[in-house]
Every structure is written in C-alpha cells, then in structure tokens.
Amino acid sequence: MSVTIKDVAKLAGVSISTVSRVINNSKPVSPEVRRKVLDAIDELGYKPNQVARSLVTKKSNLIGVIVTDIGNSYVAQMIRGIEEVGRMYNYDILLSSSYGNPDTEMKFAELLRSKQVEGIILISETINKDVIDEIKGFNIPFVYLNKFYKASGLPSVSIDNYEASAIMTKYLLELGHENILYVTAHENQLGSVEEDKIKGYKEIINKFKKDELILSAAGFTIEDGYNIGNDLEKIIKEKNITAVFCCQDEIAIGLINYFYDNQIKVPEDISICGYGDTKMASIYRPEITTIKEPYYDIGAVAIRRIIKELEGEKIEEKNTYLPIQLIERKSCRRI
Amino acid sequence: MSVTIKDVAKLAGVSISTVSRVINNSKPVSPEVRRKVLDAIDELGYKPNQVARSLVTKKSNLIGVIVTDIGNSYVAQMIRGIEEVGRMYNYDILLSSSYGNPDTEMKFAELLRSKQVEGIILISETINKDVIDEIKGFNIPFVYLNKFYKASGLPSVSIDNYEASAIMTKYLLELGHENILYVTAHENQLGSVEEDKIKGYKEIINKFKKDELILSAAGFTIEDGYNIGNDLEKIIKEKNITAVFCCQDEIAIGLINYFYDNQIKVPEDISICGYGDTKMASIYRPEITTIKEPYYDIGAVAIRRIIKELEGEKIEEKNTYLPIQLIERKSCRRI
DNA sequence: GTGAAAGCGCTAACAA
DNA sequence: TTGTTAGCGCTTTCAC
Numbered sequence: 001m002s003v004t005i006k007d008v009a010k011l012a013g014v015s016i017s018t019v020s021r022v023i024n025n026s027k028p029v030s031p032e033v034r035r036k037v038l039d040a041i042d043e044l045g046y047k048p049n050q051v052a053r054s055l056v057t058k059k060s061n062l063i064g065v066i067v068t069d070i071g072n073s074y075v076a077q078m079i080r081g082i083e084e085v086g087r088m089y090n091y092d093i094l095l096s097s098s099y100g101n102p103d104t105e106m107k108f109a110e111l112l113r114s115k116q117v118e119g120i121i122l123i124s125e126t127i128n129k130d131v132i133d134e135i136k137g138f139n140i141p142f143v144y145l146n147k148f149y150k151a152s153g154l155p156s157v158s159i160d161n162y163e164a165s166a167i168m169t170k171y172l173l174e175l176g177h178e179n180i181l182y183v184t185a186h187e188n189q190l191g192s193v194e195e196d197k198i199k200g201y202k203e204i205i206n207k208f209k210k211d212e213l214i215l216s217a218a219g220f221t222i223e224d225g226y227n228i229g230n231d232l233e234k235i236i237k238e239k240n241i242t243a244v245f246c247c248q249d250e251i252a253i254g255l256i257n258y259f260y261d262n263q264i265k266v267p268e269d270i271s272i273c274g275y276g277d278t279k280m281a282s283i284y285r286p287e288i289t290t291i292k293e294p295y296y297d298i299g300a301v302a303i304r305r306i307i308k309e310l311e312g313e314k315i316e317e318k319n320t321y322l323p324i325q326l327i328e329r330k331s332c333r334r335i
Numbered sequence: 336m337s338v339t340i341k342d343v344a345k346l347a348g349v350s351i352s353t354v355s356r357v358i359n360n361s362k363p364v365s366p367e368v369r370r371k372v373l374d375a376i377d378e379l380g381y382k383p384n385q386v387a388r389s390l391v392t393k394k395s396n397l398i399g400v401i402v403t404d405i406g407n408s409y410v411a412q413m414i415r416g417i418e419e420v421g422r423m424y425n426y427d428i429l430l431s432s433s434y435g436n437p438d439t440e441m442k443f444a445e446l447l448r449s450k451q452v453e454g455i456i457l458i459s460e461t462i463n464k465d466v467i468d469e470i471k472g473f474n475i476p477f478v479y480l481n482k483f484y485k486a487s488g489l490p491s492v493s494i495d496n497y498e499a500s501a502i503m504t505k506y507l508l509e510l511g512h513e514n515i516l517y518v519t520a521h522e523n524q525l526g527s528v529e530e531d532k533i534k535g536y537k538e539i540i541n542k543f544k545k546d547e548l549i550l551s552a553a554g555f556t557i558e559d560g561y562n563i564g565n566d567l568e569k570i571i572k573e574k575n576i577t578a579v580f581c582c583q584d585e586i587a588i589g590l591i592n593y594f595y596d597n598q599i600k601v602p603e604d605i606s607i608c609g610y611g612d613t614k615m616a617s618i619y620r621p622e623i624t625t626i627k628e629p630y631y632d633i634g635a636v637a638i639r640r641i642i643k644e645l646e647g648e649k650i651e652e653k654n655t656y657l658p659i660q661l662i663e664r665k666s667c668r669r670i
Numbered sequence: 671g672t673g674a675a676a677g678c679g680c681t682a683a684c685a686a
Numbered sequence: 687t688t689g690t691t692a693g694c695g696c697t698t699t700c701a702c
Contacts, residue, residue: 047445047448047449048449049390049449049451050449050450050451051386051389051390051395051450051451052390054386055384055386055387055390060386069415070405070411070414070415070418071408071411071412071415071614073406073408073411076405076406076408076411077406079405079430080404080405080406080432083405083430083431083432084432087431092429092430092431092446092450093429093430093431094427094428094429094430095414095418095427095428095429095430096418096422096427096428097415097418097419110382111427113382114382114383114384114385115385115386115427116384116385116386222618253618256620257618257620260620261620279406280615280618283557283588283592283615284619285591285592285595285596285620
C-alpha cells in the first residue's frame with residue numbers, strides 16, 4: 001500500500017519520532033540524521049497522511065462552506081475569495097450546495113462538523129434559524145453571508161445597503177432624473193436588506209422633494225424582472241418616469257430584456273440601473289450602471305475572520321462592512 | 336472536549352464495539368441494548384468523528400476537484416453535477432482552484448492526495464502533462480475534463496466536437512447562408528478540440544461546395560471576440576459573409592458587443608452563433624443560437640465514473656461522449 | 671539529539 | 687450477542 005512514516009524510519013535507520021521531527025521541524029535533529037531521513041522520504045516518495053495527523057492534532061485545516069448554489073456568479077466569486085485567502089493560510093475548502101433546502105443545509109452542517117472542519121461559512125439566501133443555531137452549537141468560528149437578508153447579531157461581512165442605495169439615488173438625481181422608480185424584490189419583508197435599501201432611496205427622494213415610487217417584483221431573478229416589464233411600462237408612462245433603480249442586477253437585466261423585446265431603448269427611452277455588479281452587468285449591452293458589492297472581498301474577509309479567530313484573535317465587531325462603489329456605465333443617461 | 340464513542344459506551348453501559356456496531360449497523364445488536372445506545376447518543380449529541388473513522392477504514396468519502404477557476408460559469412455547472420451526484424453516494428467535494436497555474440495544480444494534487452481523497456477530477460483548460468502523470472501515479476480513480484483540449488488516452492467525459500460543429504454548419508446552411516465564416520480560438524493548435532471542430536465545419540462546407548472561411552481570434556474570451564470585431568467587419572464586407580460561427584459563446588458575445596457598439600444589428604445585419612450554451616447565451620439579447628455542451632451532465636457522469644470504479648466496477652471506454660443539442664435561438668436568422 | 675511508548679477516536683478481528 | 691484488543695498513521699510526552 002501507501003508508504004508510511006514507519007517505512008521512512010526503517011529505511012533511514014531511525015525511529016519514527018525522528019522522522020516526525022524532521023517533517024514537522026518540531027525539534028532539533030542532527031544534520032546527518034536529517035539528511036538520511038530526507039533522502040529516505042525522497043526515495044520512497046513519502047507524503048504524510050493528513051488524516052492520521054488530523055486525528056492527533058485535532059486540526060483538519062478544513063473550512064466548510066455551505067452555499068445555496070455555486071452556479072450563482074456572486075456565490076462563485078465569494079468562494080474565490082474564500083479559497084484564495086484560505087489557501088494562503090493553508091486551509092482547504094469543503095464545499096456543499098444546499099440548493100436552498102433547509103434540511104440539506106442542516107445535514108451538511110452536521111456532515112462538515114463530523115469531518116472536523118475548523119470553521120464554517122454559510123452563504124445563504126434565506127434566513128434559517130435552525131441551521132444557524134445548529135452551527136453556533138458547534139462552537140467553531142462561523143461567518144454568515146447573506147446578500148438578501150440582514151444577519152442580525154451574527155458574525156458577517158457585508159456592505160452598508162442603506163448608504164449604497166442613497167448613493168445611487170443621488171446619482172440618478174444628479175443625472176437630472178425627476179421621477180425615479182425603485183424596483184424592490186419583496187416589500188416589507190422583515191429582516192430583508194430591502195428595508196435598508198428602500199430607506200436609503202426614500203431618504204434621498206424626500207430630501208429632494210420628489211415622489212416616492214416603488215414597485216415590487218416577485219423575486220430577485222432575471223425572470224422576475226422580465227415579468228414586471230409590462231406593469232412597469234404602464235407606470236412609466238403614467239408617472240413620467242425616466243429612471244428605474246433595480247434592487248438587483250438580475251432584475252435590471254430582466255427588465256432590459258423586456259424592453260429589448262418590446263422595442264424600448266435603454267438608456268435612450270429609459271434609464272435603468274442595477275445593484276450588485278454581478279459579472280453580467282459589465283458584459284451586458286448596454287453595460288449596466290450599478291453598485292459594486294465586493295463579493296470576492298466579502299469571501300476573503302469572511303475566511304480571514306475565521307482564521308484570525310482560529311489563531312486566537314478576538315474579533316470585536318460582529319459585522320464587517322466593506323466599502324462600496326458606484327460603477328457608472330451605459331444604462332443610465334443624463335437627462 | 337467533543338464527545339466520543341467512549342462517552343457513549345460509558346453512559347449506555349456497554350463496550351465501545353457495541354456502540355460502533357449500532358452506529359454502523361455492522362453486526363446484530365439486541366433491541367434493548369441498541370435502544371440504550373441510541374438514547375445515550377441522543378443525550379450526548381454524539382457524532383462519530385469521521386477523521387478517526389477514515390484512518391481505520393481508509394475511506395475518506397472525499398473526492399478532490401481541481402478546477403481552473405470556479406468563476407467560469409461552465410466550471411460552476413460541472414461542479415454542480417459533480418456535487419449533486421457525489422452527494423447521492425455520500426461523497427463530499429474538496430475543491431481547489433489553480434487559476435491556471437501548473438505549479439498550483441501540482442501542489443493541489445499532492446495536497447488532495449495527502450487528505451486521502453478517493454478520486455480526483457481535474458477540470459483544466461490547458462494540457463499539463465506533469466500534473467496528469469502525478470495524479471495517475473496516485474492510483475486512484477481519475478477523470479480529466481477539458482473543454483478546450485482533447486484528453487488523448489485519459490479517462491474523460493466530453494462531447495463529439497466534430498459532430499457538433501458539423502451540425503451547426505449544416506444548420507446555418509439550411510438557413511440559407513452561403514458564406515459562413517468560422518471563428519476559431521487558435522488555429523493549428525495541436526490537441527485542441529478546434530482541430531475537430533474545424534474538421535466538422537470544413538467537411539460540411541466542402542460537401543456543399545462553399546468557401547472555407549476561417550478567422551482566428553487570439554483566445555476564448557469575450558474580449559478576444561470583441562477585439563477581432565474590426566477585422567471581421569472588413570472580411571464580412573469583402574467576402575459577403577452572412578453568418579459567423581464562433582467556436583465559443585464568449586467570442587460570440589464579444590463579437591455581438593462589438594457590433595452593438597458599432598451599430599451593426601444581430602441578426603438583421605449578420606447572423607452569429609456560439610458554442611457551449613453557457614449561461615449567458617440564453618440571457619443575452621439577442622438570445623444566442625448555440626451548441627449545448629451539457630456541463631452539468633459532464634460533471635455528473637465524471638463523478639459517477641469515479642464512484643463506479645471505487646465500487647470495483649471496470650470502466651470499459653476511456654472517454655464517454657455525451658449527446659449534444661443545437662439550441663436554436665435568436666442570433667441567427669433565415670436568409 | 672534520539673527512541674520508546676502512549677494515545678487521538680474509531681473499526682474489525684477474535685474470543686467468549 | 688457482546689467485550690477485549692490490536693491497530694490505522696501520526697504527534698508528543700518522557701526518558702535517556
């Protein structure tokens with residue numbers, strides 16, 4: 001079978017402890033013995049068995065990541081961030097996709113634990129109290145990432161949605177738009193980030209004494225955006241709207257698609273902006289003006305927090321807020 | 336610390352072997368004892384330590400997946416397939432992204448091995464002989480997935496690119512296009528799937544006595560597509576081309592973007608089709624006519640192969656070819 | 671500086 | 687049906 005520390009010890013003519021010492025640099029070993037051991041390792045192509053090592057050290061060097069769907073580009077970007085800094089600190093990623101099923105999430109959480117992961121990052125799109133409680137019970141570092149809901153009281157990394165929304169609204173106003181409609185996903189959804197975003201929008205709108213105009217799509221997807229196209233078209237005419245601020249890039253794309261299919265030009269006939277700066281936003285034509293949520297950084301900071309905690313550092317603030325950026329592109333024009 | 340099998344045994348008043356038996360259902364246990372054990376497990380919230388278990392059984396239930404970049408949507412889809420069927424058979428995914436660096440790939444391969452993964456799936460975009468040889472040396476099931484290069488002699492899952500290309504060319508011809516230009520990524524690249532695709536294109540073009548027209552982009556990306564826009568525009572006029580068959584959706588999108596920016600309409604002025612059916616192809620406007628490469632299925636079949644091999648089944652053919660599909664959308668019109 | 675031995679948490683003979 | 691025991695491959699005291 002596979003070559004073990006014993007084989008190396010035998011070949012080098014030393015004890016296994018000595019071999020262990022040289023591979024871990026844990027205690028001084030005389031140069032000559034070290035050489036012999038190193039040669040033996042080389043000759044046999046020995047690679048320490050991490051499983052055995054984990055069993056005794058209780059360090060798996062594994063971080064468990066539970067995501068809704070790796071197919072979402074923002075999730076993939078977060079994972080990139082997680083992976084890349086994880087790698088820097090020698091942590092591997094154990095990945096599970098729940099596809100939104102709470103039972104699956106729960107099962108994964110337990111599975112990850114039994115695999116002795118040292119920390120867990122949960123990237124979710126709903127709020128699932130049971131799973132969160134379960135993970136908290138593991139007593140290992142845990143970060144909760146949710147683009148759609150506020151992680152009240154949970155360690156998390158996000159942006160200040162209130163501020164981001166205000167910035168975008170102000171920008172639209174500065175472009176000369178008088179009537180700006182905000183498309184939300186679900187209005188009055190408790191704990192949703194939409195609460196903050198709507199607040200930011202309203203604040204600015206009221207400050208400049210314009211009319212609050214809010215339309216609710218039935219969700220966050222491209223399809224949802226497309227589906228409110230018809231309703232929106234009517235409202236636009238009625239209320240003389242010139243700019244639509246979508247709560248997600250996907251909705252903006254769905255809307256632009258609807259307009260494309262109905263011969264309405266963006267931004268000539270109507271300005272549309274998104275939120276998130278998902279990959280599509282920069283590829284799409286017209287290129288979409290949006291708020292950049294730094295997904296990669298969110299992932300990176302999340303795992304950094306976990307590693308810090310693992311290293312015994314105390315994390316003061318529960319939530320880390322990352323800087324946002326308004327990305328000015330082509331889908332909104334000056335009036 | 337964490338509760339172990341010993342704690343359970345003590346609480347239940349039995350030996351650890353009995354506990355092991357009930358959690359594994361490996362040997363008969365009397366109903367009353369089983370109940371006692373189950374109760375103890377429940378009371379203590381005991382979860383078997385998989386690391387310890389792995390050490391003795393030599394089964395980690397881990398499949399290592401090395402990818403170029405999880406941010407590519409096709410990669411994410413493959414991983415979905417891998418994950419979902421892996422889960423069905425109780426395998427977890429250990430994920431690593433190499434970002435195209437061969438040294439990193441190599442390091443990951445070794446790392447995965449030391450973590451005792453039972454199989455490896457390598458999703459690569461170049462050919463890296465060293466890494467492949469290294470992995471082969473592990474003597475564990477291995478599947479090689481590469482969308483751009485042929486995996487000569489390696490266990491892999493893919494589509495018949497020759498056939499796919501021929502089908503698309505034929506389709507364009509049937510639409511009434513007389514002069515069809517094929518945009519390749521790199522011409523004459525040894526081992527590239529472009530060899531097969533160009534062959535498929537040429538075969539049909541010659542069969543119908545049309546002119547072979549091939550243009551080479553400098554790569555596979557949206558940007559590469561955009562960058563040849565200018566050259567292509569000239570050739571289109573010169574040769575009276577009405578349809579452009581792009582070797583990748585990304586190139587098609589780049590090209591359509593170029594045309595959008597230069598007021599050339601797709602498909603009115605020029606028909607463009609892609610290859611791959613990456614997520615963008617269906618979202619984009621105009622929706623892109625393309626060849627569907629079944630990424631999810633490729634991933635699913637790949638891991639299924641590994642699991643079969645792990646179960647002792649002998650896999651006969653080295654490469655599994657999955658059915659393709661022509662997806663007729665809006666970017667190509669009838670002449 | 672080096673070796674012997676205990677033990678991480680578990681499974682799997684082997685006995686009883 | 688149950689318990690005892692020997693490891694799995696490694697790290698880590700504890701002697702020397």
